[in-house]
Amino acid sequence: MKLKVNGTEHQIDVEPEMPLLWVLRDELGITGPKYGCGIAQCGACTVHVDGQAVRSCQLPVGALAGEVTTIEGLGSPEALHxxxxxxxxxxxxxxxxxxxxxxxxxxxxxxxxxxxxxxxxxxxxxxxxxxxxxxxxxxxxxxxxxxxxxxx
Known part of the structure; x- marks a missing residue:
């Protein structure tokens, strides 16, 4: 399946029910979103999907519709948000x-x-x-x- 994160398209081979957080961290090496509670209660895993804040620990990657932005894609050291x-x-x-x-x-x-x-x-x-x-x-x-x- 294809996944666009921080402007880059990625081809991933994972089960569709895998939480987006694990795809980001374990498959793509994007470690800004953190594992806090695993039940969408703390917010440490918050990312944007098409500009909307979502809890990536509970969003199955197969249900994802849109581009993902993590803290790494929000700004850069040279141009902070x-x-x-x-x-x-x-x-x-x-x-x-x-x-x-x-x-x-x-x-x-x-x-x-x-x-x-x-x-x-x-x-x-x-x-x-x-x-x-x-x-x-x-x-x-x-x-x-x-x-x-x-x-x-």
């Missing part, structure tokens, strides 16, 4: 495990809400868990990214 730059500016990461999922969820959220309130940010990202508790910095980073995206 606004949310990635804001993450660095606000020093959001502590342990960093949840960060790729948090960033991917935030990027998808900012695609549909370019001027979010604190309550909207909290609601939109509430299903992405951070054991380090950096939620105030996450909120600040999302607001900074929203402002930068509005300028562009």
């Amino acid at each position: 606004a949310i990635q730059a804001a993450w660095i500016e606000h020093q959001v990461a502590q342990c960093g495990y949840c960060q790729s999922g948090q960033i991917m969820a935030a990027a998808a959220f900012l695609d549909v809400n370019d001027a979010p309130t604190d309550a909207e940010i909290d609601r939109a990202l509430s299903a992405n868990l951070c054991r380090c508790g950096t939620y105030p910095r996450i909120r600040a980073a999302v607001k900074t990214a929203a402002a930068k995206l509005a300028e562009a």
